[in-house]
Amino acid sequence: MSKITYYYTSVSSNLEIKKHQQKIDMILSSKKIDFDKVDISTDAEAKNKMRELAGDPKALPPQLCNGDTYLGDFSAFDAAVEAEEIEEFLKLK
Incomplete structure (x- = not known):
């Protein structure tokens, strides 16, 4: 099974993005879901890959993937x- 990849940015002046990232971090950690955190602010290639996977050249973090x-x-x-379908959403089932 693939691993969850969580694309985020450590450099953002946007408070909403920061709050969203904190919530994702907190929920994945509290549910003991194993994930890789990829900082797109320090890696242009990761940002390009995130946008390519999302199918949106302007996609902003946070974005989630399971493998590719x-x-x-x-x-x-x-x-x-909210729907209590986190494992289905992450394709862990």
Whole structure:
């Protein structure tokens, strides 16, 4: 099974992005879901890959993938959490 990749930025003046990233971090960690965190602010190649996987040349973090399968952005993640379908959303089942 592939590993969850969580694209984020450590450099953002956007408070909303920071809050969304903190929530994803907190939820994945609390559910003991193993994930790789990739900082797109220090790696242009990672940013390009994130945007390529998302199918959006302007996609902003946070974005989630399972291997090379694009899962969604924060709003998709948040909806899955609300519906208690996080494992399905992350394709862990």
